[in-house]
Amino acid sequence: MTETTIRVSEIFGPTIQGEGVLIGQPTVFVRTGGCDYRCSWCDSLHAVESRFREDWQPLSVEAIWAEVETLSNGKPLMVSLSGGNPAIQPLGPLIAHGHARGYRFALETQGSVPKDWFADLDVLVLSPKPPSSGMETDWQKLEDCLSMADGKPQTVLKFIVFDDADYAYAKSAAARFPALPVTLQPGNHTPPPPEEEDAVIDLDGIMARMHWLVDKVMEDGWFTARVLPQLHVLLWGNRRGV
Numbered sequence: 001m002t003e004t005t006i007r008v009s010e011i012f013g014p015t016i017q018g019e020g021v022l023i024g025q026p027t028v029f030v031r032t033g034g035c036d037y038r039c040s041w042c043d044s045l046h047a048v049e050s051r052f053r054e055d056w057q058p059l060s061v062e063a064i065w066a067e068v069e070t071l072s073n074g075k076p077l078m079v080s081l082s083g084g085n086p087a088i089q090p091l092g093p094l095i096a097h098g099h100a101r102g103y104r105f106a107l108e109t110q111g112s113v114p115k116d117w118f119a120d121l122d123v124l125v126l127s128p129k130p131p132s133s134g135m136e137t138d139w140q141k142l143e144d145c146l147s148m149a150d151g152k153p154q155t156v157l158k159f160i161v162f163d164d165a166d167y168a169y170a171k172s173a174a175a176r177f178p179a180l181p182v183t184l185q186p187g188n189h190t191p192p193p194p195e196e197e198d199a200v201i202d203l204d205g206i207m208a209r210m211h212w213l214v215d216k217v218m219e220d221g222w223f224t225a226r227v228l229p230q231l232h233v234l235l236w237g238n239r240r241g242v
């Protein structure tokens with residue numbers, strides 16, 4: 001038994017990873033509760049805002065693991081750690097527990113809270129936030145995240161792009177870390193009210209921004225970047241738990 005408790009908003013899957021370099025890969029999500037950011041367009045407010053706190057459960061590693069094993073039918077796969085900011089939770093023991101059973105771990109974070117256990121991950125997705133989010137990037141913290149990872153996990157940058165200013169941010173942030181692969185993801189303007197499970201998505205808007213972003217990247221000649229939609233949003237809209 002470990003003493004660790006982790007604040008969990010939801011555990012779901014298996015589903016496909018809908019975003020970034022692992023797009024399409026089967027995975028179970030462990031979404032932690034709580035975030036040090038408040039992005040204007042956050043699509044996961046049910047795991048961010050403190051008014052949903054009572055829905056977040058403090059769970060032991062064993063309890064989380066029982067759910068992951070049930071969902072994956074005991075077959076090792078990639079576990080996606082998201083949130084909220086999963087970096088504010090003590091996830092080291094969970095990662096060790098899963099690795100011992102043949103599972104792998106990818107973490108999604110904005111890069112504001114470095115942790116030494118980042119080095120134990122298989123994939124680290126850093127998604128620093130562009131101007132449209134209303135957040136400020138602490139570049140030192142982002143660099144500290146990379147130092148903690150110590151070159152061990154596959155590390156990638158994922159930028160959300162709504163407009164020209166976001167694109168310029170992605171371009172200059174990527175230039176700071178020339179060794180890291182980049183994915184660009186058009187923003188989804190219609191995060192659902194967290195109370196509403198099935199809010200209608202602005203599919204035309206998402207497709208228009210995807211086209212705009214592809215054109216932009218081609219015109220700019222940024223041929224090392226990958227442009228990807230949120231596949232799960234195209235398939236299932238803003239539904240939770242998919």
Ligand SMILES: C[S@@+](CC[C@H](N)C(=O)[O-])C[C@H]1O[C@@H](n2cnc3c(N)ncnc32)[C@H](O)[C@@H]1O
Nearest residue numbers: 041042043044083084085108109110127187188
């Ligand atoms: C909900 S966040 C949780 C992990 C971490 N807090 C972060 O932001 O990286 C998971 C991913 O969704 C992205 N995301 C959040 N809201 C979005 C939106 N409205 N449109 C597109 N991507 C969004 C984030 O940038 C991040 O890459």
Ligand SMILES: Nc1nc2[nH]cc(C(=O)O)c2c(=O)[nH]1
Nearest residue numbers: 015016017018019082232242
């Ligand atoms: N299928 C699926 N893919 C995802 N990629 C990132 C997600 C997230 O909310 O962190 C997410 C999610 O919630 N579902």
Ligand code: SF4
Nearest residue numbers: 035037038039042084
């Ligand atoms: S950092 Fe991630 S979880 Fe936190 S508010 Fe921004 S998008 Fe949402």
Ligand SMILES: [Mg+2]
Nearest residue numbers: 043044082230
């Ligand atoms: Mg999401």
